[in-house]
Amino acid sequence: MPNESDKFDFDFIVIGSGFGGSVCAHRLIEKGYRVGVMEMGKRWNPSTLPKSSWSLHRWFWRPKLGLRGFFNMRFFRHATIFHGCAVGGGSITYACTLLTPPDKIWEGGSWTGLANWKDEMPRHYRTAALMLGATENKILGPADLLLKRTADAANCGDTFYRTNVGIFQPTDDRPGNETFLDPYYGGDGPARTTCLGCGGCMMGCRFGAKNTLDLGYLYLAEKHGAKLFAETRVTNVQPMPNSDNGQDGYRVETVRSTAWIRKRPRHFTTRGVVFAASSLGTMELLFRLREQGSLPKISAQLGKHVRTNSESLIGARMPGHHEDLSQGIAIGSGVYIDEHTHIEAVRYPSGSDAMGFLTTILTNGQPGPRRIAAWLKNIFLSLLRHPLKTIRVLQPYGWAREFVILLCMQALDGEIEMRWRRPWFWPFRRYLASWGAKVPTYIPRANQFAEKFAQVAGGFPMSMLPEILFDIPGTAHCIGGCVIADSSTNGVVDSHQQAFGYKNMYICDGSVVAANLGVNPSLTITALAERAMTFIPPASQATWNAPADL
Numbered sequence: 001m002p003n004e005s006d007k008f009d010f011d012f013i014v015i016g017s018g019f020g021g022s023v024c025a026h027r028l029i030e031k032g033y034r035v036g037v038m039e040m041g042k043r044w045n046p047s048t049l050p051k052s053s054w055s056l057h058r059w060f061w062r063p064k065l066g067l068r069g070f071f072n073m074r075f076f077r078h079a080t081i082f083h084g085c086a087v088g089g090g091s092i093t094y095a096c097t098l099l100t101p102p103d104k105i106w107e108g109g110s111w112t113g114l115a116n117w118k119d120e121m122p123r124h125y126r127t128a129a130l131m132l133g134a135t136e137n138k139i140l141g142p143a144d145l146l147l148k149r150t151a152d153a154a155n156c157g158d159t160f161y162r163t164n165v166g167i168f169q170p171t172d173d174r175p176g177n178e179t180f181l182d183p184y185y186g187g188d189g190p191a192r193t194t195c196l197g198c199g200g201c202m203m204g205c206r207f208g209a210k211n212t213l214d215l216g217y218l219y220l221a222e223k224h225g226a227k228l229f230a231e232t233r234v235t236n237v238q239p240m241p242n243s244d245n246g247q248d249g250y251r252v253e254t255v256r257s258t259a260w261i262r263k264r265p266r267h268f269t270t271r272g273v274v275f276a277a278s279s280l281g282t283m284e285l286l287f288r289l290r291e292q293g294s295l296p297k298i299s300a301q302l303g304k305h306v307r308t309n310s311e312s313l314i315g316a317r318m319p320g321h322h323e324d325l326s327q328g329i330a331i332g333s334g335v336y337i338d339e340h341t342h343i344e345a346v347r348y349p350s351g352s353d354a355m356g357f358l359t360t361i362l363t364n365g366q367p368g369p370r371r372i373a374a375w376l377k378n379i380f381l382s383l384l385r386h387p388l389k390t391i392r393v394l395q396p397y398g399w400a401r402e403f404v405i406l407l408c409m410q411a412l413d414g415e416i417e418m419r420w421r422r423p424w425f426w427p428f429r430r431y432l433a434s435w436g437a438k439v440p441t442y443i444p445r446a447n448q449f450a451e452k453f454a455q456v457a458g459g460f461p462m463s464m465l466p467e468i469l470f471d472i473p474g475t476a477h478c479i480g481g482c483v484i485a486d487s488s489t490n491g492v493v494d495s496h497q498q499a500f501g502y503k504n505m506y507i508c509d510g511s512v513v514a515a516n517l518g519v520n521p522s523l524t525i526t527a528l529a530e531r532a533m534t535f536i537p538p539a540s541q542a543t544w545n546a547p548a549d550l
C-alpha cells in the first residue's frame, strides 16, 4: 500500500536554518521524517568568508544592492536590530556566547505556569550546550583583562567571569590552530581546528574553530538526509485545499533570494511546517501571510511582546594602545555591575573597522535635543583639549585594534510591539514597524562603567551614534513576537510551540521567547527547540490528522 506521505515532497519543511531551525531539522531527521530546509542566506566556508568588515558585499545582507553577506541591520523607530542571514542563521555572525538565563525568567510573561519549566528546562539546556560545544572560555585577551581591572576599580571585580562559548578551544598548553577529527559527535561530525584567539568570530570564523550550526546540528541533519535549499526565500505557506487548518498538509512557495531578475519561483508540498526564520523573519512572514489570506487564523497577538534584552552598546577607544585589543575571542568575559545589569567585553578582528563609523564620544544625560547639544559640546571641548587624539577616535581606521565594545544587558522587563503598517512615505505596501514606549538608550550606571573603563585603560569612553542622535538603541537580541501562551488570546503558540489555529505547524526560533532573558538568547532558543521536538513522535507513529488542540 503506498505510504500517504509519499504524496508530499517532504514531511516537514523548516523555514530558516538558524538555532531553532537547525535543531528541528536534526531532530526530525533522527525521528525518521523527510525534511527540507529553506534558507534565504548563502552557504559560507572558510575560503568565502570576508577578511574584514570593509568587504561589505560579503559581510552585509542587502541583496537588492548586490550585498550578499551574512549580517543584517534593520532600522526601526525603537531599535536598530542586528541579525544573521546565512546557512546556519545567526551562528555565522554571532559571538558564540552561550549563557543560561536565571530561573526567574519562567516566573513572568505569558509562558508562566504552562509547564514545569524550572524542572524541565535544565536537561534541554544541557543537551543544547553539549550539541553547541559550550565550554568555558580559556583565551582571555587584553580587553578581558581591562574589563577585570575596571570591575575591580568599580568594586564588582568578584563578579568577573569567563564566558561559556561554543568554540573548539585549544588544550591548556597548545597554541591553537591544530586540526582534530570530530571532537563533538562521536565521529559523526566534521574535523575541527582549535581556536587561535583572532577575535574574528563576528566576521565568520575562517579557521573552523567556531561551533557554527553548519558544523553541528545542520551538518548532522544534512548528512542523514535533510535537503537544504540555500538562497531560497519562502514567500507563501498555505494549507492544502480541502482543509483550512493544515491537517491535509501545506503548499510552500519560494523564490531565489539573491536573484535580481530570474527569481525562479518554486513550490513544494509538505505535511508539516516549522517557522524558524528568527523573531523578525517569522513575524514578517506571518504578518504577510495573514494579510494575503494564506494563514488568516494566525493569532492577533502576532507582533506583541517583542523584547530587545534592554541592550545598550557603549565602549571605550584607546588610541595608540600598546596592545592589540582585538585579540581574544569575540566575547571573552563579563561582569555584573549590579543585580540587573550585565556587561560583556566584545571585539571585532583587527582590520574590521567599518563599525567605527557608528561610534562616537560618550555623552551622558537624558535623550533628546539637550543630549545632542551636550554631545556637540563634548566633541568641541575634546577637540580643543586633545585635537589629534579626538580626530583619531572619531575616524574608523585602527578602530578594531583600539576599541573595546561594552555590551550592556539588563534583566529588567520592557517590551515593544511590531505592527504591519503602510509607511507614510510609501503607501503601496506594508512593512514591519515598531510601536510602543521607548526602549531606554541611556543606562547611567553602564555609562559610568564605560567612563571608568576608559580611565583605567587610558582612552575615551564611547557610545553608538544612533543612540545619541536618534535615541535608538542597537540590539542583536530581538526576541518575542510569537510568544508561548495558554491560548491565542495571549500568544501565538502553545507550550509545545504549535501555532494556535493550525495543525502540524510549529514556530521554533527567538520569536517564541516570552520574557526578557537578560543574557544572550541563542542557548535558550536552542533548548526550547530541543524541548519542542521531544513532543513530536517518531515518523512511524505520526498521527498527522489527530484532532488539533485549537
Ligand SMILES: Cc1cc2nc3c(=O)[nH]c(=O)nc-3n(C[C@H](O)[C@H](O)[C@H](O)COP(=O)(O)OP(=O)(O)OC[C@H]3O[C@@H](n4cnc5c(N)ncnc54)[C@H](O)[C@@H]3O)c2cc1C
Residues within 6 Å of the ligand: 015, 016, 017, 018, 019, 020, 021, 038, 039, 040, 041, 082, 083, 084, 085, 086, 087, 088, 089, 090, 091, 093, 094, 095, 096, 097, 098, 099, 202, 232, 233, 234, 235, 276, 277, 278, 279, 281, 282, 285, 331, 476, 477, 478, 508, 509, 510, 511, 520, 521, 522, 523, 525
Ligand atoms: C553580531 C551578532 C552577535 C551575536 N552574538 C550572540 C552571542 O554571542 N550569543 C547569543 O546567544 N546570541 C548572539 N546573537 C544573537 C543570535 O544570533 C540570535 O539570537 C539567534 O541567531 C536567533 O536564532 P533564531 O533561531 O531565532 O534565528 P536565526 O539564527 O536568526 O536564523 C533565522 C534564519 O532564517 C532565515 N530566514 C528569514 N526569513 C526567511 C524566509 N522568508 N525564507 C527562508 N529563510 C528565512 C534567515 O536568513 C536566518 O538565517 C548575535 C547576533 C548578532 C547579529
Ligand code: SF4
Residues within 6 Å of the ligand: 167, 194, 195, 196, 197, 198, 199, 200, 201, 202, 204, 205, 206, 207, 208, 209, 210, 328, 329, 330
Ligand atoms: S577567535 Fe578566531 S579562531 Fe577563534 S573562534 Fe573566533 S574567529 Fe575562530
